Amino acid sequence: MKLLFAEDDRDLAAAVTALLERSGYAVDTVGDGQSAVNYAEDGHYDGIILDWMMPEMDGVTALRTLRARGVAVPCMLLTARDAVEDRVSGLDAGADDYLPKPFNASELLARVRAMLRRREAYVPDVVTFEDLSLDKGSCELSCDGKTMRLTGKSYQLLALMMENPHLLFSVQQLMERVWGWDSEAEINVVWVNISQLRKRLAELGTRAEIRVHRGSGYSLEKKE
Numbered sequence: 763m764k765l766l767f768a769e770d771d772r773d774l775a776a777a778v779t780a781l782l783e784r785s786g787y788a789v790d791t792v793g794d795g796q797s798a799v800n801y802a803e804d805g806h807y808d809g810i811i812l813d814w815m816m817p818e819m820d821g822v823t824a825l826r827t828l829r830a831r832g833v834a835v836p837c838m839l840l841t842a843r844d845a846v847e848d849r850v851s852g853l854d855a856g857a858d859d860y861l862p863k864p865f866n867a868s869e870l871l872a873r874v875r876a877m878l879r880r881r882e883a884y885v886p887d888v889v890t891f892e893d894l895s896l897d898k899g900s901c902e903l904s905c906d907g908k909t910m911r912l913t914g915k916s917y918q919l920l921a922l923m924m925e926n927p928h929l930l931f932s933v934q935q936l937m938e939r940v941w942g943w944d945s946e947a948e949i950n951v952v953w954v955n956i957s958q959l960r961k962r963l964a965e966l967g968t969r970a971e972i973r974v975h976r977g978s979g980y981s982l983e984k985k986e
Contacts, residue, residue, distance in 0.1 A: 763878060763898075763921065764788040764806065764939055768798035768821065769813040769840070778811075781867055782874070786901050786917050790942045795819030799827050806939065807835050809878050814841030814852070822855045829856035836877045840865070875899070889924045892970045892984050894963075896924050905966040912962070915940055915955050923972065923982035932979040956980055 765782060769775040770793045779791045790805065792798050796818040802810055810828075812821035819827070821839055828837075838859040839852045852860045858877050861870060889896050895904045901917045902909050912920060918940045923931070931939075933952045941947050960972050973983045 763808045763918075764942075765790070765874070766798065766801050766805065766807045766810045766835075767791045768793070768795065768811070768816060768824070770794060770816045771813070778870070781871070783914075785871055786898065786921065787874075788918050788940050788942060793817075795821060795824035798824045802828050802833055802835065803831065809874065810835050810837040811874070812837060812839055814839055822852055825852075825855045825857060836880055838873060838877050889921065891924050891927045891982060892968065894924065894966075894968050894970050896921060903962070903966070905968045908966050910962060910966065915951070916959055916962070919952075919955055920959055920982075923980075927982045930975060930979050930981045935979070 763786070765787050767775065767779060767782065767789055769778065769791070772793070775791050775793065779789050782789045790801055790807075792801055793816070795812070795816045798810070798812060798816075798821075799819065801807075812824060814821040816824075821841070825837055825839070828835075836858045837856065838861060839857045840861050840863060841852070842863045858880055859873050861873055889898065893905050896902070896912075897904070898921060900911070901913065902911050903920065919936065922936075922939055923929075933949055936952050937947075937949060941951070956972060956974075963971060969985050971983055971985050973981050975981065
């Protein structure tokens with residue numbers, strides 16, 4: 763799952779980004795409302811988290827702009843403003859949820875999961891392909907009674923592929939969807955993580971495999 767997070771407080775932005783990434787999400791983080799609009803229009807996101815008070819453009823204005831331009835991605839507003847009229851204003855602007863500051867980390871994660879479940883194309887907390895099951899809450903991959911926990915980018919890569927089996931992903935698409943547009947990582951990190959995942963799948967003895975399409979990319983398929 764890929765999230766866009768907009769927050770101008772650098773310390774809070776860093777802490778929340780780290781929390782979301784440890785929980786298995788790919789995150790693009792920006793510091794103002796105009797950047798949030800630009801990223802949301804140009805990127806493929808499963809959910810958006812916007813701080814209310816930001817420079818350039820506040821979160822509510824950014825959200826109204828996105829909704830007016832047809833961006834229907836689920837969105838949560840974060841704000842220290844907790845008056846009833848403020849909550850009503852945020853929800854009327856098109857927010858799917860509203861979380862006052864300060865907030866508990868576990869509540870934020872629970873609300874993110876709930877927000878993502880409300881997408882038009884519902885994706886369950888447990889995704890399956892052939893004899894594989896991936897629990898997105900615990901990041902555990904299971905096959906015929908064997909279980910292992912995936913972490914970091916390996917988890918994000920496999921979750922993306924299990925949600926889109928048979929779909930061919932180029933290396934560039936995987937870089938954008940998992941590492942993010944602003945990542946300074948070298949493209950060989952995709953090859954390294956794919957290689958590690960293929961070894962993990964072999965250890966489980968699954969009927970699924972990550973197939974290499976030379977010069978084109980990778981897809982999750984049933985073994986031939």
